[in-house]
Amino acid sequence: MSSFTLCPAILIAAPASGQGKTTVVAALARLYTRQGLRVRVFKCGPDFLDPYWHSLASGAPVHQLDLWMTGEPDCRARLAAAAAEADLIIVEGVMGLFDGEPSAADLAQRFGLPVLAVIDASAMAGTFGALAFGLQHYRPGLRWAGVLANRVASARHAQMLQGSVREPEQWLGALMRNPAMSLPERHLGLTVASEVVDALERLDAAADALAATPLGQMTLVDLKRWDVAFSAEQGVDAGTSNEPGIGQSDGPSNSQPLAGRTVAIARDAAFCFIYAANLDCLQALGAQLVFFSPLADSALPACDAVWLPGGYPELHATRLAANKSMRDSLAAHVAQHKPVWAECGGMMLLFDALVTADGQSHAQWGLLPGTVTMQKRLAALGPQQLALEAGVLRGHTFHYSTCATPLPAQTRTARPAAEPVAEAGEALYQLGSIRASYFHAWFASSTAATAALFEGLA
Numbered sequence: 282m283s284s285f286t287l288c289p290a291i292l293i294a295a296p297a298s299g300q301g302k303t304t305v306v307a308a309l310a311r312l313y314t315r316q317g318l319r320v321r322v323f324k325c326g327p328d329f330l331d332p333y334w335h336s337l338a339s340g341a342p343v344h345q346l347d348l349w350m351t352g353e354p355d356c357r358a359r360l361a362a363a364a365a366e367a368d369l370i371i372v373e374g375v376m377g378l379f380d381g382e383p384s385a386a387d388l389a390q391r392f393g394l395p396v397l398a399v400i401d402a403s404a405m406a407g408t409f410g411a412l413a414f415g416l417q418h419y420r421p422g423l424r425w426a427g428v429l430a431n432r433v434a435s436a437r438h439a440q441m442l443q444g445s446v447r448e449p450e451q452w453l454g455a456l457m458r459n460p461a462m463s464l465p466e467r468h469l470g471l472t473v474a475s476e477v478v479d480a481l482e483r484l485d486a487a488a489d490a491l492a493a494t495p496l497g498q499m500t501l502v503d504l505k506r507w508d509v510a511f512s513a514e515q516g517v518d519a520g521t522s523n524e525p526g527i528g529q530s531d532g533p534s535n536s537q538p539l540a541g542r543t544v545a546i547a548r549d550a551a552f553c554f555i556y557a558a559n560l561d562c563l564q565a566l567g568a569q570l571v572f573f574s575p576l577a578d579s580a581l582p583a584c585d586a587v588w589l590p591g592g593y594p595e596l597h598a599t600r601l602a603a604n605k606s607m608r609d610s611l612a613a614h615v616a617q618h619k620p621v622w623a624e625c626g627g628m629m630l631l632f633d634a635l636v637t638a639d640g641q642s643h644a645q646w647g648l649l650p651g652t653v654t655m656q657k658r659l660a661a662l663g664p665q666q667l668a669l670e671a672g673v674l675r676g677h678t679f680h681y682s683t684c685a686t687p688l689p690a691q692t693r694t695a696r697p698a699a700e701p702v703a704e705a706g707e708a709l710y711q712l713g714s715i716r717a718s719y720f721h722a723w724f725a726s727s728t729a730a731t732a733a734l735f736e737g738l739a
Contacts, residue, residue, distance in 0.1 A: 284512065285510040285511060285512045286361060286364040286365050286510070286511050286512070287364070287508045287509070287510055287511075288363070288364035288367055288368075288369070288370055288508065288509060288511060289368070289369050289370070289501075289504035289505060289506075289507040289508055289509070290360075290364070290369070290370035290371070290372070290394050290395070290507060290508075290509040290511075291370075291371055291372070291394065291395050291396070291397045291426050291507050292325070292372040292373075292374055292385060292388065292389045292394040292395070292396050292397070293305055293306050293309075293371060293372070293373055293374060293396075293397045293399060294374035294377075294378040294385050294386070294389075294396050294397070294398055294399070294416075295374065295377060295378065295398060295399045295400065295401075296377050296378065296398070296400060296412060296416060297376070297377045297380075298376050298377070299401070300399050300400060300401040300431060301399055301401060301431040301432065301456070302373055302374060302399045303331050303334065303335075303373060304431075304487055305399045305429060305431065305456070305487075305491070306322060306331075306335060306338075306371055306373040307334045307335055307337075307338040307484055307487065308338070308484065308487035308488045308490070308491045309371060309488075309491060309496070309497070310322050310335055310338040310339040310371055311338040311339075311484045311485065311487070311488040312488040312491050312492055312497055313368070313369055314338065314339050314340055315485075315488065318368040318369055318501065319341075319366060319367045319368045319369075320338075320339045320341070320367060320368065320369050320370075320371065321339065321341055321363035321366070321367040321369075321370050321371070322335040322336075322338070322339050322341070322343050322370075322371045322372075322373070323343065323344055323345070323346045323359070323360070323363070323370070323371070323372045323373070324343060324344075324345050324346070324372075324373050324375075325345075325346050325347065325372055325373060325374045325375045325385045325388055326345065326346075326347050326350075326375035326376075326381070326385075327345060327347065327350055327664070327676065327677040327679070327721065327723075328345065328375065329553070329554040329555070329556070329591070331343075331373060332344075332345075332557070333553075334480070334484070335371075335373070337480060337481065337484065338484050338488075342557045343557065344359050344556075344557060344558050345556060345558065345723075346359065346360070346372060346388060347383070347388075347723075348383040348387055348388055348391065349382075349383055349664055349675065349697055350664060350675045350676060350677065350723050350726065351558075351675075351723055351725070351726070352675075352726065353391065355725060356388070356391075356392070357392070357511075357512070357513060358513045360392060360511050361511040361512055361513040362513070363511075364509075364511035368501060368504075369504055370509075372388070372389075372394060374388075374389075378396065378398065378416055379419065379420070382697075386420055386423060389423060389424070390420070390422060390423055392509065392511075393424060393509050393510070394424065394509060395424040395425060395426035395507045395509075396416075396417075396423060396424065396425055396426055397426040397427055397428070397429060397453065397496075398413060398416045398417070398427075398428045398429070399428075399429050399431050400412055400413065400428060400429070400430060400431065401431050401432050402430040402431060402432060402433055402438070402442050402455070403431075403432040403433070403434065403458070405442075406438070406441045406442065406445065407441070407445045408445070409430060409442045409445045409446070410442075410444075410445025410446045410447060411445070413428040413445075413446055413451065414446075414447055416428075417451070425451070426453075426507055427450070427451045427452065427453040427496070428446060428451055428452065428453060429453045429454055429455070429456065429494065429496055430442045430443075430454070430455040430456065431455075431456045432456070432457075432458050433455040433456060433457050433458065434457075434458065435457075438455075439455035439457075442455060443455070452495065453494060453495050453496040454491075454493075454494025454495045454496050454497070455494065456487075456490055456491065456494065457490065459486065459487075459490060537565075537566055537567030538566055538567065538729075538732040538736065539563065539566040539567040539568035539732055539735055539736070540566075540567030540568075541567070542567070542568055542569070542585040542586065542735065542736070543568065543569045543570075543571055543582075543583065543584045543585050543586075544563055544568045544569070544570055544571070544584060544585070544586045544587070544588055544735055545571050545572070545573055545581055545582050545584035545586070545587045545588070546560075546570060546571070546572050546573070546587075546588045546590065547572075547573060547574070547575050547587075547588070547589045547590060547592075547627060548572045548573070548574070548590075549574035549575065549576045549577065550576065550592075550593070550596075550597065551575060551576050551592050551593055551594050551596065551597040551600075551601060551626070551630075552575060552589060552590050552591070552592035552594070552626060552627060553590075553592045553593070554590050554591035554592050554624070554625065554626065554721065555590045556723065556724075558723070558724075558725060559722075559723070559724045559725075562724040562725045562728065562731060563724065563731070563735070565728075566728060566731065566732050568735065571583075571584060573607075575589075575601060575604060575607055575630065576597055576600050576601065576604065577604075578607055579604075579606040579607060579610070580606060580607060580610040581607070581610045581611060581614055584614075584619075585619060585620075585735075586619060586620045586621070586622070586734075586735040586736075586737070587611065587614060587619070587620070587621045587622070588621075588622050588623075588624075588627075588735070589621065589622070589623040589624065589626075589627025589628070589630060589631070590624050590625075590626070590627050590721075591624050591625035591626040591627060591680075591721055592625075592626040592627070593626060594626045594627075594629045594630045594635065594645075595626075595629070595635060595637055595638075595655050595682070598635050598637060598643035598645070599643060601630060601643075601645065601646070602643050602644045602645060608646040608647075608648075611646065611648065612646075612648060615648060615713055615714055615715060618713065618714045618737070619714055619737070620714050620715075620716070620734065620735055620736070620737035621714060621715045621716070621717075622716055622717075622734045622735065623715065623716070623717035623718075624717075624718065624719075624720065624721050624722065625678075625679075625680055625718075625719050625720075625721060627717070628649070628684075628710070628717035628718060628719065629645070629653045629682060629684070630645055630646055631645065631646055631647075631648045631649040631715065631717060632645055632646075632647070632649050632650070632651045632652060632653050632684060632686065633645060633647045633649075633650060633651060633652060634652045634653070635652070635653045635654075635655075635682075636652060636653070636654040636655060637655050638655040638656070638657055648712070648715060649686065649688065649710065649712055649715065649717060650686055650687055650688060651684055651685055651686025651687065651688065652684070652685050652686075653682050653683070653684045654682060654683055654684075654685070655681055655682045656681050656682060656683060657681075658681070661678045661679070661680055661707065661719065662677075662678065662679050663677060663678060663679075663696065664676075664677050664696065664697050665677055665678050665694035665695065665696065665706055665707060665720055666694060666695055666696075666697065666726075667692070667694045667709065667718070667720050667722065667730075668692065668695070669692075669727075669730045669733065669734075670733070671727070671729045671730040671732070671733035672727030672728075672729040672730035672733075673726070673727055673730065674720075674722045674723070674724070674726050674727050674730045674731065675722075675723050675726035675727075676720055676721045676722040676723045676726070677720075677721055678694070678707050678719050678720055678721065679721070680719050686710065688710045688711075688712060690708035690709060690710065691708075691709045691710065691711045691716075692708075692709050693705055693706040693707060693708055693709065694706035694707045694709070694718070694720050706720075707719040707720045714737055716734065
């Protein structure tokens with residue numbers, strides 16, 4: 282018989298991207314954490330950048346929830362574990378509430394999460410109420426927490442917005458325009474919080490602003506209206522989990538195929554696209570993890586395998602090119618036939634040259650033949666899966682560069698089975714013990730394939 286844990290939880294969504302939901306999530310997490318509450322934040326969908334801000338705000342790890350990429354059982358288990366230790370769970374949606382397959386609304390409905398809509402009201406008045414009403418009632422059966430107006434011009438503007446909301450109890454307040462609480466952005470999304478010198482000050486400013494709203498004035502007792510019953514065995518209103526497009530993770534393996542092996546992971550300002558759950562997965566497989574900086578270190582730490590995750594090599598191309606000792610250390614690792622898994626930015630570093638958006642060419646580490654060129658628009662975006670002999674890894678792609686290489690693709694990723702095939706997937710290149718792709722993997726989606734990557738057997 283399943284046991285349930287009650288915990289207040291909300292999913293913060295919006296009608297579109299760019300409405301300010303990340304700021305609101307981080308502000309709410311910071312506000313309640315400052316009050317001594319234990320807050321756990323999750324991010325809906327594949328995202329490396331927003332979690333840095335949410336982790337800073339909450340003081341706790343932030344994991345991803347995605348019904349396809351991470352799988353429903355994985356989502357259920359993570360939510361249940363968080364509910365057992367937290368006073369409040371906050372989930373940030375992705376894009377617009379109903380965008381994507383599966384969408385943030387799908388996740389909310391699957392687990393019974395009340396939805397709080399953040400709407401950028403800077404260019405509207407009465408229409409605010411119509412938009413809020415539509416979001417609330419578009420899909421029957423969706424639990425609703427309320428609506429928050431963002432980027433409001435004045436107290437008078439706030440009154441107009443509040444008056445447009447049909448159900449007064451759904452009004453959770455207004456946040457005024459305030460540059461002090463904005464989170465800086467660049468071409469792949471938000472700037473990583475650790476690179477922003479006043480990051481905590483920005484979060485505190487946002488939390489202070491939120492504290493003046495009905496949402497920010499809610500007590501722990503008030504939050505109980507958003508209680509959700511979480512169980513690791515059965516999600517709220519989960520029903521079956523075999524709908525088209527809904528995936529399953531095979532979860533952490535009980536065996537430890539990487540026991541006794543050390544995986545060296547690049548982690549610095551140039552290589553920061555790392556799911557915390559991927560680190561947990563490698564450790565669950567028995568690996569010992571060590572970290573190094575391709576920007577600052579002169580050699581790899583002692584290791585059996587290397588993971589070069591994604592990031593911003595294009596912003597640090599000159600420094601990376603100059604670190605010849607680290608390049609030589611990695612080349613020696615490859616010469617010993619030790620595996621390297623390079624994702625997106627990590628792969629870009631390994632080519633002969635990187636051409637930045639302004640046309641400047643920078644020599645890179647030359648372990649793969651070819652040139653990577655930055656583009657001014659997205660080159661690829663969306664969920665992907667990579668079929669290897671040991672299993673199928675799920676993940677996504679999101680990059681602004683393209684690569685030209687004489688290397689043939691060993692294989693290619695594919696879109697989820699439920700999606701129409703519109704274009705070729707990402708290439709997986711192999712040269713010696715190096716495997717590289719624009720594909721970002723969610724390791725727990727196939728622990729067997731993940732283990733094989735770092736054993737050199739995939």
